[in-house]
Amino acid sequence: MIYPEPRFLPGGDRYILVEFGNEMNLELNFLAQGLAAAIAEARIKGVIETAPCFASMLVHYEPELIGFDDLTTELSRLVAGLGPSDALELESRLWYFPAVYLDPWTRACVDDYIAKIAPKTPDWDLMVELNGLRDTDHFVRLHSGTEYWVASLGFWPGLPFMMALDPRAKMTAPKYNPPRTWTPAGAIGLGGASTSIYPEALPGGYQIFARTPVPIWDRTQRFAAFDGSICLFKPGDRVRFVPCSVEEFETIEREVADGTYEYNMVGYGKFSVSLYNKWTASLNAGRVS
Amino acid sequence: MSFEVIKPGLETSVQDWPGRYGYWNQGFPPSGPMDSWSFRLANLLVGNPVGAAALECQYMGPTLRFDRETLFAVTGADMQPTLDGVPVPLWESVLAQPGQVLAMAFAKLGTRAYIALAGGIEVAPWLGSRATFHKAGIGGMEGKAIKAGQTVPVGAAPAAAKPGRQVKPEARPVIATDRRWEIEVVAGPNDDWIDAAGHERFLSTDWKLSGKSDRTGFRLDGPEWSFTEKAKNKAPEHGSLPSNIIDQGYPLGAINLAGQTPIILVNDGPSMGGFINPYTVPQAAFWKLGQSKPGEFYRFKAVSVTEAQSMARALSAICTDTAITG
Numbered sequence: 001m002i003y004p005e006p007r008f009l010p011g012g013d014r015y016i017l018v019e020f021g022n023e024m025n026l027e028l029n030f031l032a033q034g035l036a037a038a039i040a041e042a043r044i045k046g047v048i049e050t051a052p053c054f055a056s057m058l059v060h061y062e063p064e065l066i067g068f069d070d071l072t073t074e075l076s077r078l079v080a081g082l083g084p085s086d087a088l089e090l091e092s093r094l095w096y097f098p099a100v101y102l103d104p105w106t107r108a109c110v111d112d113y114i115a116k117i118a119p120k121t122p123d124w125d126l127m128v129e130l131n132g133l134r135d136t137d138h139f140v141r142l143h144s145g146t147e148y149w150v151a152s153l154g155f156w157p158g159l160p161f162m163m164a165l166d167p168r169a170k171m172t173a174p175k176y177n178p179p180r181t182w183t184p185a186g187a188i189g190l191g192g193a194s195t196s197i198y199p200e201a202l203p204g205g206y207q208i209f210a211r212t213p214v215p216i217w218d219r220t221q222r223f224a225a226f227d228g229s230i231c232l233f234k235p236g237d238r239v240r241f242v243p244c245s246v247e248e249f250e251t252i253e254r255e256v257a258d259g260t261y262e263y264n265m266v267g268y269g270k271f272s273v274s275l276y277n278k279w280t281a282s283l284n285a286g287r288v289s
Numbered sequence: 290m291s292f293e294v295i296k297p298g299l300e301t302s303v304q305d306w307p308g309r310y311g312y313w314n315q316g317f318p319p320s321g322p323m324d325s326w327s328f329r330l331a332n333l334l335v336g337n338p339v340g341a342a343a344l345e346c347q348y349m350g351p352t353l354r355f356d357r358e359t360l361f362a363v364t365g366a367d368m369q370p371t372l373d374g375v376p377v378p379l380w381e382s383v384l385a386q387p388g389q390v391l392a393m394a395f396a397k398l399g400t401r402a403y404i405a406l407a408g409g410i411e412v413a414p415w416l417g418s419r420a421t422f423h424k425a426g427i428g429g430m431e432g433k434a435i436k437a438g439q440t441v442p443v444g445a446a447p448a449a450a451k452p453g454r455q456v457k458p459e460a461r462p463v464i465a466t467d468r469r470w471e472i473e474v475v476a477g478p479n480d481d482w483i484d485a486a487g488h489e490r491f492l493s494t495d496w497k498l499s500g501k502s503d504r505t506g507f508r509l510d511g512p513e514w515s516f517t518e519k520a521k522n523k524a525p526e527h528g529s530l531p532s533n534i535i536d537q538g539y540p541l542g543a544i545n546l547a548g549q550t551p552i553i554l555v556n557d558g559p560s561m562g563g564f565i566n567p568y569t570v571p572q573a574a575f576w577k578l579g580q581s582k583p584g585e586f587y588r589f590k591a592v593s594v595t596e597a598q599s600m601a602r603a604l605s606a607i608c609t610d611t612a613i614t615g
Contacts, residue, residue, distance in 0.1 A: 009478035011540025012569030013597035017478040024526035024535055036314070051314040051538045053561050058538025060313060063598040064605075152536065154561035157316035157425050161536065192526075219427065229416065230427060231315050 002028060006079055008072040013063055014048075018075060019056040024193065026163055027085050029151045030273050032057040033236050034088040038078045046071070052235045053152045054161075085273050092271035093237050094147065096264040097197070098244040098252055101140040101210040105184045109208065113180050120176075123207035127190065131171040139209070140243060142169050148195055150237040156202055158217045158231025162195045162239055167280055175205035186212045188241065197239075199231065210241065213253040214261065225263035232263075236271070290408060290443040291356050294435050298351035298393060302421035303410050303429035303441070304328070306340040308556065309418035316560045319541065320420035320428065323504065323556055323579030324401050325572075326462045327365035329608035331405035334362035334382040334456065336449030339608055341409030342419040344435070346402040350393020351435065353404075357387045359443065360407035360450045366399030366464070366580060380461055382407075384452040399464040399580040408444030422557055424505065453615050460612035462576055468585040469495070473574045473592045473600065474544065479534065479565035487515040491568070492589055496551070500583040505559070506545070506552040507578055509587065513549055520565070528563055536563045542570035553578060571597035573604045 002021040009017040018035065020028045032052035039050055039059070046065030051058045061071055082088065102124055110122055121129065124136050133139050146166035153160055164170050175191045180203055183189070187198045189206030196206055199217035215223075216232040226232055233239075244252075255261035306328055308321025322328035322345050329339040337343075344351070350368040355361075362382045363370045370377040370393045377383055377391070379402075385391065393402065412419050412430060421429025430439055476488075483491070490512050499508035520531040527533050532546040539545060543554045543566035553570055555578060568589070570578065581587070592600070 010475055010569070010594045011478045011566065012475045012542045013571040013573070013594060013601055015478075015540035015569070017538060017540070019478075019537075022527075022535070023524055049311050049313045051560055053536055053538045055535050056537045058313070058540065060310070060540075063601065067598070068594045152561060153314060154316045154536075154538075154559060157312075157422075159316060219432070229312065229315060230425075233315070235314055 005076075008075065010068060011058070014061055016059045016061065016068065016071060016075070017056055018059065021055050024054055026149065026151075026165075028055040029053075029149070029163075030085045030088055030090065031082065033090055034082050034085065035075070035079060036235065037090065038082060039075075042074070042078060044071070044074050051152075053154075086277060088273040090236050090271045090273070092269060093234075094266040094269060095232075095237060095239045096266075097212045097214055097239060097241050098248060099144070099188055099210045099212045099241040100246055100249045101144065101243055102136060103211045103246065103249070105211050106187050106208045109180070109182065109184055109187070113176075117178065117181070123189075124209040126207060127171060127173060127209060130173060142171065143190075143195075143210075144241045144243050145169055148239040150233050150235055150239065151194075152235060153231070153233060156199060158199045158233065160196055160216070160233045160237075160239070163193060164195065165238070165276070168283060173207040176207070177205075179203055179205040183208060184211060186215070188212060211249070212241070213249045213256060214263070215256060222259045223261070223263060225265060238271070290359065290445070291440045292359065292406070292443065293354045293356065294351060294437055294439045294441065295354055295390065296352040297435050297437055298346050299349045300423075300434045301344055301346045301351045302423065302434050303342050303412055303419055304345045304421060305342040305419045308420040309416055309422065309428070312416050313538075313560050317416060317425070318422065318557050318560065320418070320422045320504075320556050322401075322403060324365055324403070324462070324576035326576040326604060326608065327401070328403045328405075330380070330456050330460070330612060331362045331364040331403040332409075333608065333610060333613055334364070334380070334454050335360050335405050335407040336447040336451070337405060337407065337409050341405065342412065343403055343405040343410060346393060346404065348400060349395050350402055350404075352390060352392040354390045355385045355387065359385045360446055360452060361385060361391065362405050363393075363402055364405075364456070365402040366396040368393040368396050368402045370402075380456040382450070382452050382454040398466065400582050401579045406443045407446035407450035411442045411444040424557055454613050455615050456612055457614055460607050462580070464580050465585075470577050470581050470585065470587050472570060472577055472587045472589050473597060474568040474570055474589045475594055475597050476568055476591060478540070478569070480567045482517055482520040482532070482534075482565045483567045484515050484517045490514070492591060495586040495588055498581055498583050498585050498587065502583060504555060504557040506554050509551045509553070511551070514546060532565050533563050534565050536561055539566060540569050542572065542575065544568040544570065571600060573597065573600035
């Protein structure tokens with residue numbers, strides 16, 4: 001459910017968790033991101049940073065500058081000012097990511113897991129089976145045919161938790177058990193209902209089925225798209241995967257290596273929750289075939 | 290100015306205080322010293338601002354050679370420091386001559402020692418901080434613990450720097466010698482997932498600090514937890530275990546319940562995840578975590594948010610020049 005009023009829960013002496021509800025629902029994340037934006041706008045003295053998550057948002061504050069009660073009063077006021085989630089318009093950049101689906105690198109990784117750790121249905125076949133799809137072509141078309149919403153970042157710095165914005169492209173998958181010991185950097189995977197990109201070669205548990213040559217994590221800070229950070233995404237970004245060939249992947253990989261790659265980002269749009277809701281309500285239930 | 294690393298010790302790293310703030314929503318933790326009390330005092334001794342970058346030594350300290358005259362101070366755990374073989378007092382600023390070697394050994398008392406140098410360590414800041422975040426390889430010296438053979442840059446000594454300054458005995462943290470620590474906790478954010486018996490058990494148990502602990506999390510061994518209806522009857526998207534919740538932001542210091550194992554999320558901890566946090570250790574109690582060893586025991590004491598904030602204020606009031614004599 002979505003709570004009529006958010007709950008303000010203390011996290012020690014310098015954090016407040018603002019909980020908007022207790023279900024996995026994009027609406028709650030829109031509220032969390034709307035509040036994060038309102039806090040940034042209001043420049044509340046003593047707020048150090050915020051971190052929106054699926055159904056809640058964490059606020060980090062300096063108690064020497066603002067007390068718990070004063071801050072919750074301020075936050076309630078801002079929440080009231082947001083109105084219903086329908087009224088929200090969120091800043092949202094749209095990123096296009098070239099990706100090779102059913103690529104040789106994630107295949108090798110899955111084969112290695114099967115050989116050394118545990119037998120399993122290959123990840124793309126599992127996605128087809130569990131989500132009632134015709135074949136892997138259908139899966140690729142479905143996965144690459146929707147925008148993804150960056151709901152939150154975590155687990156590893158810069159690792160995005162993304163939800164499909166087109167409800168007809170929503171898919172689910174269990175996580176690996178036991179987890180993988182390694183995953184190729186840039187692998188794209190899905191666990192629960194969330195899609196992610198592995199920023200580096202990391203252990204992991206998501207089903208993997210594609211790979212992008214475009215880094216979302218860059219210690220060398222060579223690309224202006226990172227806006228001064230080491231990781232690319234911010235909550236509220238949108239992502240679209242554009243299928244490409246292995247040859248294109250390798251060309252882009254070389255451009256990334258020599259620093260000439262241009263990130264493909266569209267930055268003029270705002271995300272209107274009411275238009276989004278109107279659109280999803282107009283859809284017939286079911287899959288894009 | 291600089292010093293050379295002859296032996297690195299165990300995971301000795303560059304840290305600053307309060308660390309890397311402002312990037313929690315991209316998953317970057319603050320990092321920084323675990324015992325910020327000893328850390329701040331070390332900086333004050335050598336005339337630095339309290340937050341200047343310095344070394345955190347864990348369990349076994351490093352061996353360093355100074356290239357020129359350097360004022361330094363060692364605080365926190367007793368790693369029996371010597372300068373060219375002569376014992377060096379803790380909690381006091383000391384002037385090293387060019388070429389002299391500061392050597393540290395195993396921690397005899399406590400776990401983490403701090404070495405501050407007048408002028409502070411001047412590695413390049415990453416995202417506004419020099420603190421090392423090992424897991425992602427950023428900050429400090431090449432993103433990792435210091436290594437033998439490295440030359441670590443040090444800034445110009447401030448005018449206030451002079452040897453023989455000491456921390457007053459009453460301003461020093463008292464490191465437990467009986468292996469037992471009382472750690473303050475604030476209930477929440479997810480305290481209503483634990484039943485009354487579970488809370489009672491949490492607050493009346495001597496929890497043992499597990500060896501599987503590092504700057505990401507401190508694991509605790511102890512009894513099982515029991516839960517309220519909220520944890521047992523919930524929508525499937527929360528996950529299958531009673532302690533699972535829809536992924537949420539984690540406060541630093543959260544006592545994160547991974548299945549039945551509580552893990553205190555410390556300086557390099559994760560920013561979010563799918564487990565509940567029934568309690569949170571306030572910042573002013575972190576120094577005790579930093580000075581305890583695996584195998585030692587924690588007894589948790591519930592305090593209010595206001596009390597926890599007063600503790601932080603009291604600690605900041607100690608960590609000023611009034612703590613120093615000479």
